[in-house]
Amino acid sequence: MNFKGFILLLLFFNFYLASAQRNTIDIKGVVLDEATDEPLEYATLVLQNLDNPGVVNGGITDASGKFNIKTSPGNYIIRVEYISYKPYVLEKQNLQSSIDLGAITLTIDTEALDEVTIIGEKTTVELRLDKKIYNIGKDLTVGGANISDVLNNVPSVAVDVDGTISLRGNENVRILINGKPSALVGFGSSDILQQLPADAIERVEVITSPSARYDAEGTAGILNIILRKEKTLGLNGSINTNIGYPTASQITTNFNLRSDKFNIFNTLGYFYREPPGSAFFDNSYTNGTYTRIIEERDVSRENLGFNVNLGMEYYLTKKSSLTGSIFARFSDEHETTENNSQRFAQNDINDITLRNEDQSEDDKSYQASLNYTNNFNDEGHQLTADFQYGYNKEEVITTIDENIIIPDNQLLSEEAVFETETQNEFLLQTDYVLPIGDKQFEAGYRGDFEKEVTVYQLDTLNLNTGEFEINQDLTNQFNYTENINALYSQYGDKTGKLSFLFGLRLENTRLKGEVISEYDADALQELLGEDVDLNFDKNYLGLFPTVNLIYELAEDENISLGYNRRINRPRGFFINPFSSRSSVINIFQGNPDLDPAYANAFDLGYLKRWEKLTLTSSIYYQRETNSFEVIQEETGQTTADGIFIIRSIPVNLSTNKRYGAELGILYNPSRKIRFNWSFNLFKFVSDGIFNDVDYGTENTSWFSRFSSNIRLPGEIQWQTNANYRGPRKNSQTKYDGIFFLDLAFSKDILSEKASVTLNVRDLLNSRKRLLSTETDFFTSEGELQRRERQITLSFIYRINQKKERNGRQKQNNEEEEGF
The missing domain is CATH 2.60.40.10 (Immunoglobulins)
Known part of the structure; x- marks a missing residue:
């Protein structure tokens, strides 16, 4: 045009x-x-x-x-x-x-069956039978942030310095987008969440006791991220821009056009960031040429990306609608790591090396979805059907060169790694809800069919000829297929003061792997173990019951009890038997012999609400069998210059028991002040033996979060978030506690059509991981900082919208999960 x-x-x-x-x-x-x-x-x-x-x-x-x-x-x-x-x-x-x-x-509806809501202008948390809902509308510290930053402010959730997400201290969390698996999450990695803007989110649902409607994946529970879809008639939207230091810029637009027959919604986002990082490791060895190696790493990154989400809901009749949407995400990441190593023989420096790693990653994700909803009446009688197709492709090119710079300047090695990973996923789902008076019956089917293909090529420089040669042994292709078929049914009712929801889910899982490689099969088989099948085809059938109860002690007081059985399926990265090359002396290798882990979890909660204060608490217990643990062991191999190579590999240990308690307090002393504090204490005990080594351990840890929101003179809002994650450990590694502090100030301008926000994340620049590892063959002390303190200035302009103050708008029926 x-x-x-x-x-x-x-x-x-x-x-x-x-x-x-x-x-x-x-x-x-x-x-x-x-x-x-x-x-x-x-x-x-x-x-x-x-x-x-x-x-x-x-x-x-x-x-x-x-x-x-x-x-x-x-x-x-x-x-x-x-x-x-x-x-x-x-x-x-x-x-x-x-x-x-x-x-x-x-007037307040005290007989509402489907939810118990914390009422108050300043609150951001809602409680349901099977979940907690965190509305982010008033959270100032997410201005200019990404989805991972939002999750780090959610009660019961912690995001580590490397982006790892945990729920109540458990990292096996299932991430859903709008209640379904999504291309936004990529290959099951939380890295994708660091590329998407926070202002595209409407709310986050923390589901620690999932009902039978949800798939059984994720022994810790489910985090369901609901994206914005405006419900107001007419044309409305917002434009959000921000700049920051270290270099960071972003622009996001959200527009919605709704009429009597259709609703068109659209989100566009672009970002550019240069987040620096660093790491330090002091490693000591019992065997080999070197007794000690000190590594200092400097990481520079250049990341840019674009995403678009476009959809339309068309109202076929007054009771039924058809919704279609497409999502696309493109990102280009470039990361350079300089690793300076001082290598000691006994107490003297033998040499100093410099390892340069230059990595470029090109990611593409596409997703198309179609939803049909038929509301037979206004009492909740409903039929929904969903189809979703997702495609992801990651292409990574890494060049690695290592040089001795002292005593003589010479090239040790040079490599080029080419990796391509593609994923195709189809989702079919239908849900039927039938209210029978105050009762509710629900049933449905979900089919999730996924295939991943990983192609890996390693080229090594021949120092004699000066030519690169393909390493035929390590160049490979790994095909991984995961097919899941599930049927579920659940029934809910309220008898007097007791509300309950019982459910049962039947899932069949098929995991299939195929290795295509010229690698010496006997050598690989010996490394993994004689019982490991490199080309496997496994089939599992399981029943997953769920029980959720709420008993009203009074109008503003209740207790809840939840039970559910969950599964943790190994992902392709954990199963691929070929090692990574991110480090020449520390490699990660998948284990094709991994089986799913199963967990039984119990949760007992208590809620009490006063006029200005709300208290939530719970105690929980989980027992997981065949639990995963990543252990480090010697490979028996050395580098060309005599350093023993250490392997990290995931294995099934026998059991993992987790005990915990959490407490949350919301205090609103006035309309201008709001305090939110949460505390979580947990202990886990694990036992198991792999390759005749006992990796059993136990650990007690805790984390706490405090947030305050104060309205200053001049209608300036001031928010402070303080986080502390206590020390923790596994069978081989200890992690020190981490404290970090976020600040934000916001001011509405232009008759509340716009807002300006100054946001400082990690004010003290203290969000660093300090760790120590001790085994029979080596010890290591390390410090890792993935992202430094970030200062961001944001400006948002709203078009035909009011500022979101408390996120209490009632959600669409199709978005409400559970009973």
């Missing part, structure tokens, strides 16, 4: 919008809490046209509880809703001219 054509199209669009505004009337009013007469901000007003029930209009209240909705004259049902309040309904209203409905008062 040329420029003139674009101008004509823009003029036509403006004319269309102007024409639509001519024959309209205004519906005004104010929504108040009946008990306190305080205004209810973000209450929802719905106008349903009786002459054409498929036509729905509406809006939300402002900070004073007021609304002013424009609509066409006609016959309407007027409905006012607010989470945890009984709806207000006016039937058969003939509206031919503008009208002021005056004060509409709402």
